[in-house]
Amino acid sequence: AQSVTQLGSHVSVSEGALVLLRCNYSSSVPPYLFWYVQYPNQGLQLLLKYTSAATLVKGINGFEAEFKKSETSFHLTKPSAHMSDAAEYFCAVSDLVTGGGNKLTFGTGTQLKVEL
Amino acid sequence: EPEVTQTPSHQVTQMGQEVILRCVPISNHLYFYWYRQILGQKVEFLVSFYNNEISEKSEIFDDQFSVERPDGSNFTLKIRSTKLEDSAMYFCASSGTSGSHEQFFGPGTRLTVL
Numbered sequence: 001a002q003s004v005t006q007l008g009s010h011v012s013v014s015e016g017a018l019v020l021l022r023c024n025y026s027s028s029v030p031p032y033l034f035w036y037v038q039y040p041n042q043g044l045q046l047l048l049k050y051t052s053a054a055t056l057v058k059g060i061n062g063f064e065a066e067f068k069k070s071e072t073s074f075h076l077t078k079p080s081a082h083m084s085d086a087a088e089y090f091c092a093v094s095d096l097v098t099g100g101g102n103k104l105t106f107g108t109g110t111q112l113k114v115e116l
Numbered sequence: 117e118p119e120v121t122q123t124p125s126h127q128v129t130q131m132g133q134e135v136i137l138r139c140v141p142i143s144n145h146l147y148f149y150w151y152r153q154i155l156g157q158k159v160e161f162l163v164s165f166y167n168n169e170i171s172e173k174s175e176i177f178d179d180q181f182s183v184e185r186p187d188g189s190n191f192t193l194k195i196r197s198t199k200l201e202d203s204a205m206y207f208c209a210s211s212g213t214s215g216s217h218e219q220f221f222g223p224g225t226r227l228t229v230l
Binding site for chain 2: 032034036042043044045046049051090092094102103104105106107108109
């Protein structure tokens with residue numbers, strides 16, 4: 001079974017500082033990996049996805065993530081944090097289901113706090 | 117921009133009652149999903165639905181749960197006899213054609229079972 005581990009349930013950074021949110025995956029097949037963001041009282045919004053093309057993936061709002069097979073990692077980064085980045089971030093791995101669709105398995109999430 | 121919608125946004129019910137959570141997926145999508153998130157916990161997969169049948173379900177999705185696509189637009193999750201532990205945020209998601217792995221999520225329905 002595929003799984004995702006997110007290290008650090010809470011991360012706090014200063015505005016303008018580097019954001020690094022960690023995600024490690026476990027998969028028996030080449031994975032599809034995703035980062036979703038959840039703002040308070042809202043649904044999940046896709047930030048970026050890795051689907052076996054370029055290993056460095058750029059997403060919305062200045063975020064990017066690098067797929068490193070040797071480290072089984074897919075860490076999310078942003079060079080300069082903004083107050084509006086404060087939210088919960090979920091890493092997810094896709095499990096392709098024969099016959100249709102793909103189940104997402106989520107990590108436990110990382111709450112990002114951005115301080116002045 | 118097309119989006120997934122869910123109704124109601126909040127639902128309060130008594131233990132043992134039936135609830136139906138409703139979702140309108142993006143119109144040209146073919147794959148539909150339900151997930152739930154118990155307060156303070158991670159998002160968990162419940163069920164996927166394709167071609168008018170369940171394609172996969174988790175161990176959470178027992179006989180008390182059912183899904184239906186009663187017409188061309190709605191996708192519903194029914195809980196037959198709610199339990200306290202069913203209290204959670206329920207998210208509907210949809211994805212497009214085969215090979216597209218991006219799922220678009222609705223804003224969720226917060227279910228509270230008393």
